Amino acid sequence: xxxxxxYLYFIIQAIGLLVVANGAPVLSNKILGKxxxxxxxxxxxxxxxxxxxxxxxxxxxxxxxxxxxSLATLLMGINPVIGALFGVLAMTGDLLASFIKRRIGCAxxxxxxxxxTVPESLLPILVLxxxxxxxxxxxxxxxxxxxxxxxxxxxxxxxxxxxxxxY
Numbered sequence: 371x372x373x374x375x376x377y378l379y380f381i382i383q384a385i386g387l388l389v390v391a392n393g394a395p396v397l398s399n400k401i402l403g404k405x406x407x408x409x410x411x412x413x414x415x416x417x418x419x420x421x422x423x424x425x426x427x428x429x430x431x432x433x434x435x436x437x438x439x440s441l442a443t444l445l446m447g448i449n450p451v452i453g454a455l456f457g458v459l460a461m462t463g464d465l466l467a468s469f470i471k472r473r474i475g476c477a478x479x480x481x482x483x484x485x486x487t488v489p490e491s492l493l494p495i496l497v498l499x500x501x502x503x504x505x506x507x508x509x510x511x512x513x514x515x516x517x518x519x520x521x522x523x524x525x526x527x528x529x530x531x532x533x534x535x536x537y
Contacts, residue, residue, distance in 0.1 A: 380502060380503045380504060380508065381508060381511060381512060381515075383446055383448075383502065384495050384502055384508070385515055385516060385519070386442065386446075387439055387442060387453070387456050387460075387494070387502075388460065388490075388491050388494070388495070388512070388516050389516075389519065390435075390438050390439050390442045391435045391438070391439045391457045391460035391461070391490075392435070392460060392464070392490060392520075393438075394431070394434040394435045394437070394438040394439070394457075395428070395430070395431030395432070395434055395435055395461075396532065396533060397434075397532070398430055398431060398434040399430075399431070400532055402430065406428075406429075406430045407430055408428055408429045408430070409421075409423070409424075409425050409427060409428055409429075410423055410427045410429055410432060410465065411423040411424070411427065413425075418472075418473065420472045420475075421472060421478075422469065422472070423465055423469055423472065424468055424472060424479070425478060426468075426478055426479050427464070427465055431461070432458075432461045435457040435458075435460060435461045436454050436457035436458055436461070437457070438457070439453045439454065439456050439457035439460070440453035440454045440457065441453070443456065448501070448502075449501075452498060452501050452502075455494075455497075456494045456498055457494075459493045459494035459497050459498070460490050460491070460493065460494045461490070462493060463488075463489035463490035463491070463492065464489065464490040466489045466493075467482070467485050467486060467488075467489045467490060471485060479534070479535060481535075484517070486520065487517045487520045488513060491513045491516040491517070492509070492513050495508075495509050495512055495513070496509060524536060
């Protein structure tokens, strides 16, 4: 029973960090509105006529993810440097997804099932699998669970006026 509890604890811990890292920019946007929103891409347009990432990827969102993930790891008894790195990696995955979405012609904040959740969940837990005590099966399970969380809870957060879109 104890081994199962420890195993589930590490899985829940990683999912919690993903929720914090990806939820922090959404909550920051809800609380702060249009204050302190500077686009990460500085409105850079590429040769394809599209922005590098888009206007919804801001330094405020990036910093809030890093800050709140660091605080969450501190509360979990994990080195906050791991939390900061987790936040950076989750947001790097999110930026990568936005970059790909812009290149394939998706509008800003449009839905791209899988692409919206896999890079931002896979990158941090893959890179930090050892300090988070995860193996390959754990990683696949976490990515799948995070995908389902996003699918099920985003519409709820939209109805509660926390998210701007139901996805």
